[in-house]
Amino acid sequence: MRIGLRTWEVRLGIVLVASSIAIYSVKYLLLGDPENTYQYIFNALGFLPINVLLVTLILNQLLSIRAKRDRLEKLNMVIGTFFSEVGTALLAYISARDPDLRGAHQGLVVTDAWRPETFGAVRDRLKDHTCRVAVDPGDLQELCGYLKERRDFLLRLLENPVLLEHESFTDLLRAVFHLTEELERRKDFASLPESDIAHLTRDVERVYGRLIVEWLAYMEHLKCNYPYLFSLAMRTNPFDETASTVVR
Structure with a gap:
């Protein structure tokens, strides 16, 4: 191939x-004047390095x-696969346990009317918002099973070199893996003390906050x-309580 x-x-x-x-020879044969031909050749050769530089830069x-x-x-294809296989369902599960879902997150009901400035305004508002969730041992047990089933898929995503250029999404995957490892190391969720429940809740909230930001960016990409x-x-927006996959 190289040869x-x-x-x-x-x-x-x-x-x-x-x-x-051939061109210079024809010019010399038809027009004569070899001095002018030589002068033109040297002028062209003198400009050649600049020409090469300009073409190379462009x-x-x-x-x-x-x-x-x-x-x-x-x-974006990789991110889309993540949300199709894991992200959207995970976001729906966690947001259902968000006591402020009808408050601060009501502005996340994305519609066709949204413009780039709308997405930008929502992103700016999310920077100052702290995500809160309320989970019990049963929720953590269910979340553990969900993430364990998708561990291999998440590992393949993390191994994708394309993601190295997207720090925020990589941070989201790290947060998801950390939460998965924390949950997998617990055997009996029903016997966990309140202090450990609070610790795991903070891990869930970390995932939740990063997940919202990446989901919003992905929604903007799809709209554009x-x-x-x-x-x-x-129609599958986890923040829209009236969302339905059925087109009406």
Whole structure:
């Protein structure tokens, strides 16, 4: 493969150089004036390094932009898979135990009318909001089983090199893994003291806060790029008590 590429490059170089020689030869034969031809050749050679520099910078910038766009697309595909397999259901489960669901989080009912500035305003408001949940031993037992069943899937996500460029989503996965490990190490949730319940509750709240932020960013991405996926995401919004997958 590499040999073939070099052969193609060499052939292209030969063709281009031969074309230049042919053009200058025709100019000399038709117009004469060799001094003017030589002067033009040296002028062109003098500008060649600058020309190469400009073309290299422009091409490099264009390639960088395209590579970044491709990485973002792959990243959003991975994030979409996370929410399809784990995130949305996890967010629905935790938000159902949020005593303030009808209060501060009522503004998370995303609609078609939302604009980029709407998403930005909600993100700014979430920075100053502290998530709270109320969970009991039964909730923790159920949450433990849910996360254990999806542990292998989450591990494969964490191994994906694309996620290295998305620190906030990686932090979310770390928080989910930490919560999973904490829950797996408990055997009998019914006998846990209040202090341990409070500790696990804080772990759940950490996941909850990060999950909301990433979910909101994913919703904005869908609205801007994939209207049909955004439609389903709106109809399964865990913060909308009237949400229904049935289109009415």
